[in-house]
Structure formats: structure tokens, C-alpha cells
Amino acid sequence: MFEINFGGDGEIVCSGRLDAAQCDRALSFLDGVSDARTLDFSALEYISSAGLGILLKTQKRLAENGAALKIVNVNNHIHDVFRYSGFNTIFDIEAKQE
């Protein structure tokens, strides 16, 4: 189960598991974003390389307008995935307090 929605402060709230089967839905949502946003991962349990690809594609598109995604409340396992892929150098990432 994966959900992606706007939160009350304009942040993007993701929850569940972002696997390859959910990427079309995630990309469809993120394609509608055109300015700097915070992604709240506090309820996101899992991400695979397919999900990383969606984040990268969005970050590259936003960078053309000088904007960027910031990702907050990242759990330890997802943080490891970001680190192994070097995404911690191309995204502003804040770990979850666990």
C-alpha cells in the first residue's frame, strides 16, 4: 500500500511502500509539483531503486527552475538506501528521530 498526498502545510506526505508497482502513481503526483517542496517520509516504510528513480527525475526537473525537494523524517533503512546510492549528496535529507 502506498499513498502520496499534500499535507496541511503544503508538504508532500508519503506513506507505505514505494516499490516498482507504485512508481507510476508517485510520478504522476510529483509531475504536478513545480516549486520547492518538503517530502515527509515519516510514514514511508520502504523504497526501492524504482522509487529513487522517481525522486531523481523530479529533482532534476525542479533544478531547472532553481528549486529542489527536501526529504524529512527518513527512517534508518531508507536512509541507508540513500547513502548506498549517493542520494544523500544530491538531496537535503533529515533523518527520523527513532
Place this chain on the structure above:
Amino acid sequence: MRKKFARDFDSLSAIYEFTEGVLAAHDLGEAVRFPVHLAMEELFTNMVKYNHDSDGEIEVDVAVDAGVVTVTLTEHDVDEFDVTRPREIDTSASLGERTPGGLGLHLLQNIVDNLDYEYRDRRSRVIFTKESG
């Protein structure tokens, strides 16, 4: 425990539930469950993407012994694709230099403890292990 799954991304939720059932039965924590699920997805989606001409199911076997999870994925009548071959991924590349894709097997090789590949008579088999604790 062994089960066959249709060669489709939509099988991922069923694979997750199948694997989670085996891991939960052995009371394994998230520290081993997360990487096992991730490795499983990266291998399964790789098989779906690179052998899309095959319509055969993919067999998944998950076993736990003495805290070691062993996962085997088997597919038949496919071309050889050695997932243990080192991947040329520059994880220090800038945003502008990066292109989506290619990270899956790099992640796989970083998160499992052992990774083996066998190819014989057009049968492809990948085996990985992950130790708990």
C-alpha cells in the same frame, strides 16, 4: 517455502506478503526484513525487465536456518544475466550527471551478505543470503 509468481510488477505485493509471512514466522526483525524485501524486489523487477519476452513464472524460495535467510529466484527459458557482475555506478556524481536507472543491482550487491548466480540450459537462478543480527 516456495511459490511461483507471474512475471509482472503487480506481483510485488504478493511477493512481499509471501516473504513477510516466512520472515515473521521466524520472528526476524526489520533489520533483516527490509534488506531481504529490497533485494527480492530488485532481483524480481530485473528479471521482469530484462526477460520480458519470456511468459514463464518466476519461482521464489525463502528459507530461514539458524538466523540466516536464503532466498532463491529461478526462471526458465531466459538469456543469461549475471547479477553478480560488478556495476559501474558513480555514487558521487552530481545531480546534473545522473540519469535514472541502474541503481538496483548496485543496491542489491551492497545489502546482501552473499550473492550467487547459476545459468544452465537456459535456466537462470539467483541465490542470496542475509544474516540476522
